[in-house]
Amino acid sequence: MKADIIKTNPNINFKANYFKVKQYGQNSGIYISTDNSENLGSHPVLETEYKKIPMTYDGKYYTSEYNIYDTNKYKIKYEDTGKYENNGKEKYFIPEKLRALTKQIKKTPNLVLSEGSAQGKLVQAKNIDDTLLKSKEPLIIICDNNKEFEKCYKYFNRTNGIILKSGTADLLSHFAALCRDYFSFGMLVTDKKILNDLNNLEGKFIFISNENENIEYIQIDSVKKTSQGKKTIEVPQMRKVDRILSLDECEKDTVGNKAYNLKRMKDLVKEGKLKDVIIPNAFVLPSGYLEKVENIITETPDNLWHDNKILDEIKDYASKIITQRDVMVRSAFNGEDLEGYSAAGLYDSHPQDTKDLVLYDIYQVMNSKNKPIAVKSREKHNIPDDLIKPSVIIQDKINSDYSFTTYTEAPFDKNKMLIELFINKERWCKPDPYQITYNKLTKELKIEQEHSQYEEYLFDENYKLIHKQATSLKNINEIRDIIENLVKNALVLEKEFGKPQDIEGGIKNGQLYFWQTRNIVKKIH
Numbered sequence: 001m002k003a004d005i006i007k008t009n010p011n012i013n014f015k016a017n018y019f020k021v022k023q024y025g026q027n028s029g030i031y032i033s034t035d036n037s038e039n040l041g042s043h044p045v046l047e048t049e050y051k052k053i054p055m056t057y058d059g060k061y062y063t064s065e066y067n068i069y070d071t072n073k074y075k076i077k078y079e080d081t082g083k084y085e086n087n088g089k090e091k092y093f094i095p096e097k098l099r100a101l102t103k104q105i106k107k108t109p110n111l112v113l114s115e116g117s118a119q120g121k122l123v124q125a126k127n128i129d130d131t132l133l134k135s136k137e138p139l140i141i142i143c144d145n146n147k148e149f150e151k152c153y154k155y156f157n158r159t160n161g162i163i164l165k166s167g168t169a170d171l172l173s174h175f176a177a178l179c180r181d182y183f184s185f186g187m188l189v190t191d192k193k194i195l196n197d198l199n200n201l202e203g204k205f206i207f208i209s210n211e212n213e214n215i216e217y218i219q220i221d222s223v224k225k226t227s228q229g230k231k232t233i234e235v236p237q238m239r240k241v242d243r244i245l246s247l248d249e250c251e252k253d254t255v256g257n258k259a260y261n262l263k264r265m266k267d268l269v270k271e272g273k274l275k276d277v278i279i280p281n282a283f284v285l286p287s288g289y290l291e292k293v294e295n296i297i298t299e300t301p302d303n304l305w306h307d308n309k310i311l312d313e314i315k316d317y318a319s320k321i322i323t324q325r326d327v328m329v330r331s332a333f334n335g336e337d338l339e340g341y342s343a344a345g346l347y348d349s350h351p352q353d354t355k356d357l358v359l360y361d362i363y364q365v366m367n368s369k370n371k372p373i374a375v376k377s378r379e380k381h382n383i384p385d386d387l388i389k390p391s392v393i394i395q396d397k398i399n400s401d402y403s404f405t406t407y408t409e410a411p412f413d414k415n416k417m418l419i420e421l422f423i424n425k426e427r428w429c430k431p432d433p434y435q436i437t438y439n440k441l442t443k444e445l446k447i448e449q450e451h452s453q454y455e456e457y458l459f460d461e462n463y464k465l466i467h468k469q470a471t472s473l474k475n476i477n478e479i480r481d482i483i484e485n486l487v488k489n490a491l492v493l494e495k496e497f498g499k500p501q502d503i504e505g506g507i508k509n510g511q512l513y514f515w516q517t518r519n520i521v522k523k524i525h
Contacts, residue, residue, distance in 0.1 A: 016034075016460070017032060017033060017034045017076070017085070017091065017461060018032075018034075018035075018061075018458055018459060018460050018461065018466070019031070019032060019033070019093060019098055019458075019459045019461075019463075020032075020033055020063060020456055020457070020458050020459075021098050021099070021102045021457045022067075022454070022455070022456050023102055023454075023455045023456075023457065024426075024429050024431065024452060024453075024454050024455070025426070025430045025431030025432070025452045026429060026430040026431075027428075027429035028099060028102065029066075029067030029068075029069070030067060030068050030093075030098055030099075031063050031064045031066075031067065031068065032046055032055075032064045032068060032074060032076075032093075033055075033061045033062060033063040033064070033458075034055070034061065034062050034076055034085065035060065035061055035062075036062055038085070040078045040083040040084075040085060041078025041079070041080045041081035041083055042057075042078070042080055043079045043080040044062050044076050044077065044078050044079075044085075045076070045077050045078075045079050046064045046068075046075075046076055047075045047076070047077055048068065048070075048071045048073070048074050049071050049073065050070060050071065053065060053066060053068070055076070068095075072092055072093055072094065072095055073090045073091065073092045073093075074090065074091060075088065075089075075090055075091070076091075093461075094463075097463055098459060098463065101457075101463060101465070102457050105457060105465065105468070110187065110188060110189050110190060110191055110194075110215065111187065111188040112186075112187055112210050112411050112412045113162075113164075113179045113186035113187055113188060113411060114179035114183055114184070114185060114186030114411065115210055115211055115411060115412065116184045116185050116209070116210070116211065117184060117185055117207065117208065117209035117210075117211065118140055118160035118161035118183065118184040118185035118207075118208055118209075119138070119140075119160060119205065119206065119207045119208070119220060119223050120137065120138035120139050120159070120160040120161065120205065120206070120223055121138065121139055121140065121203065121204070121205055121206075121223075122139075122140045122142065122198060122201050122202050122203070122204060122205075122206050123139055123140070123141060123142070123202060123203065124141070124142045124143075124144075124202060125141050125142065125143045125144070125155075126144070127202070128141070128155060133155075133158070136158070137158075137223070138158060138159070138160045138223050139155060139158050139159050139160065140159070140160055140161040140162075140163065140185070140206060140208060141155065141159055141161070141162055141163070142163045142165060142198060142199075142202075143162065143163070143164050143165065144165050156182050156373075156376060156377070156380060159182065159183060160183060160184050160185065161183050161185030161186065161208060162179060162183055162185070162186045162187075163187055163189050163198065163208075164186075164187070164188045164189070165188075165189060165190070165195060182377075182380070185208055185209070185210060187210050187215060189215065194215060197217070198217065201217070201219060204219050205219065205220045205221065205222055205223055206218065206219055206220060207220050232382065233338060233339075233340055233341045233381050233382070233383050234338070234339065235334055235335050235338065235383060235387045235388065236252060236253060236334050236338075237253065237334075237387075238253060238254065238255075238286070238287050238288075238334050238389040238391075239251075239253045239254055240287070240288040241254050241287075241288045241289065242286075242288040242289050242291070242292060243286075243288075243289060244283055244284070244285060244289060244313070244314070244317050245283065245284045245285075245286055246284075247259075247262055247263045247282055247283065247284070248263065248266075250262075250263045250284055254286050254391075255284050255286055255332055255334075255391040256331075256332035256333045256334045256335075256336050256337070256390075256391050257332075257336060257337035257338065257518070258331070258332040258333075258336055258337055258393065258518065259282075259284045259332035259391055259393050261337065261497075261516070261517050261518065262279060262282055262393070262395075262515075262516070264496070264497075265279045265493070265514055265517060266279045268492065268493075268496060273492050273496065274489050274492055274493075274514075275485070275488070275489065276485055276489075276512060277485070277489050277512045277513065277514055278511060278512070278513050278514075279513070279514055279515070280324075280395050280396035280397075280513060280515050281321050281322060281323055281395070281396045282321070282393050282394060282395035282396065283317060283318070283321050283393075283394055284332065284391055284393055284394075285314070285362065285391060285392040286391045287334075287389035287390055287391055290362070290366050290390055290391070290392065292310060293310055293359060293362060293363065293366070294363070294366070296308060296310050296359070297359060297363060303359055304358065304359050304360040304363060305358055305359075306358075308359070310359065311357075311358065311359055314357070314362075314394070315357065318354065318357070318394060321394075322354055322394065322396055323396055324354065324396040324397055324398065324399075325353065325354060326352065326353055326354060326397040326399065327351070327352055327354050327357065327394050327396060327397050328349060328350070328351055328352075328393070328395045328397045328515075329349065329350055329351075329352055329357075329361045329362060329364075329365050329392060329393075329394060330349035330365065330392065330393040330394075330395060331347035331348055331349055331365050331366075331368060331390065331392065331393075332390075332391040332392065332393050333347055333369065333388055333389065333390050333391070334387075334388065334389050334391070335378070335383060335387070335388045336518075337518040337519065339519070340521060341381055341383075341521060342502075342518055342519070342520075343374070343377065344518070345373075346368075346371065346373055346374040347365070347368040347369065347371070347374060347390075348364055348365045348368035348371075349365065350364070350365070351397050357394075362392050365392050366390040366392055369385075369388055369390060395515065398506050398508055398513050398515065399424075399508070400424060400506025400507055400508040400513065401423070401424060401425075401506075401507055401508055401509070402421055402422060402423060402424060402479070402506060402507040403421075403422050403424055403504075403505070403506040403507075404419055404420060404421045404422070404486070404503075404504070404506065404507075405419075405420045405502065405503070405504050406418070406419045406486065406490050406501075406502075406503040406504075406505070407419075407500070407501075407502055407503075407520060408490050408491065408493070408494040408500045408501045408502075408520070409494075409500035409520055410437065413437075414500075415439060415440050415441050416437045416438065416439050416440065417437065417438040417440065417487060417490060417491075418435065418436075418437055419434075419436040419437070419438070419483065419486065419487075420433045420434070420435060421433055421434040421435075421436060421451070421476075421483075422434075422451070423451055424506075426451070426452070429452075431451060431452030432449065432451065432452045433449075433451060433452075434447060434449065434450060434451045434476055435448040435449035436448065436476075436483060438487045440491075445480075445483065445484065445487065447476060450476075451476075453470040453471060454470065454471040455468070455469070455470045455471075456468065456469050456470075479507060479510070482507055482510060482512055485512055486512055489512070489514070490503055493514075493517055497517070497519060499519040499520065500519070500520040501517050501518070501519065501520060502517065502518050502519070502520050503517045504516040
């Protein structure tokens with residue numbers, strides 16, 4: 001790989017150690033280096049409380065071969081001479097400070113997740129207590145990270161807005177859909193001055209807005225109550241079908257919209273409207289058939305894991321349809337992807353080896369109706385539980401080189417399409433994706449943000465940055481023609497469905513795939 005030097009100082013004259021922070025996505029490692037200015041030997045080893053780590057020479061510095069992750073103190077010994085640096089005294093460093101400095105250098109921009117405004121009492125998620133909850137005041141919650149956001153689910157019925165302090169742009173997918181469903185305001189904010197201002201307003205009522213991508217906020221005396229009632233979400237009734245359905249047989253009253261939309265995309269390919277795109281093979285277990293699944297499990301719980309007549313029938317059907325080694329077992333509830341309510345992320349979907357498919361995999365998806373987040377969401381939207389009927393999609397899983405989520409109407413600009421594109425072999429470290437926009441007015445296709453790079457930051461013992469470099473990944477222009485085809489087909493879906501679309505898919509060996517589309521749901525507040 002070619003290393004592109006971003007900032008460097010060729011006149012470094014070190015007479016001490018330094019710290020190298022290697023960063024990729026949300027993964028980081030700290031390495032200790034020395035310039036051996038005293039020429040104490042030629043085979044240094046980093047000694048910590050727990051282990052010895054060899055150090056390798058790059059022509060200028062000796063650096064520990066692997067990450068220091070379990071200590072904040074060390075010595076450097078030269079095994080060929082038995083001599084120690086610093087006269088054998090332990091040296092200390094502050095890992096947290098190094099990581100914090102790295103995050104400051106590599107800033108994530110403020111990001112609109114749900115455009116609009118909200119008013120409520122501002123509170124940090126970690127400070128929400130029973131007293132606050134009993135007050136029944138509408139809240140605007142500040143979350144520190146993704147995990148803390150998950151804890152906020154139980155407060156959704158009290159929340160008008162969410163402010164996230166950290167996270168990758170990967171949040172745009174289900175996070176943004178949830179924001180649009182639930183909140184008048186959703187934003188990722190990393191600007192320190194803004195966050196300090198907001199922290200000082202904790203416990204106060206505020207009005208906050210991010211319209212036109214500019215965040216504005218002021219303290220207010222109280223929240224004005226409105227007489228607006230809950231919007232009624234219409235959940236389609238399901239006709240009972242007790243057999244496995246091919247995509248061609250799916251209708252709006254037999255399966256959920258996620259499955260029905262798959263059929264519609266398949267039809268658009270057949271009609272030649274979607275071009276050079278593949279919809280992965282799939283079949284559907286409708287709610288009537290899933291009653292038989294539940295009955296056989298109720299009779300004999302071991303049927304969750306062992307062969308039985310229902311599983312044999314599903315596997316036999318799969319053998320005629322499924323072509324990949326792995327499948328996606330995906331929810332398709334009649335309460336998903338509705339007008340005014342997407343329910344994105346509420347119900348389960350997961351991958352499985354095709355040969356190892358058992359009823360447990362299917363039961364886990366159909367039973368996700370009872371997840372607390374799904375129950376609370378239905379309560380908030382006044383949707384009776386007994387209206388919700390599951391269907392389950394068994395679909396070829398495409399192990400793609402790239403995966404993407406495409407919004408034919410970007411959260412921050414209705415005249416733009418936004419594509420989030422990941423290099424899948426790099427997903428292990430939760431990197432920032434490529435962000436690519438297409439301007440529907442000017443027809444300009446533009447890379448707004450590169451995929452995360454491998455980056456190295458070099459600090460001296462006073463925590464001063466003295467060197468930074470980045471290693472580029474793939475050249476996105478190698479697949480530009482495929483991205484242009486993605487844009488064309490996404491616009492076709494927007495036209496055919498009559499609404500802006502949220503499309504999930506991938507690219508494998510130069511071939512474009514779509515495996516899901518749903519209407520982008522606008523705020524219902």
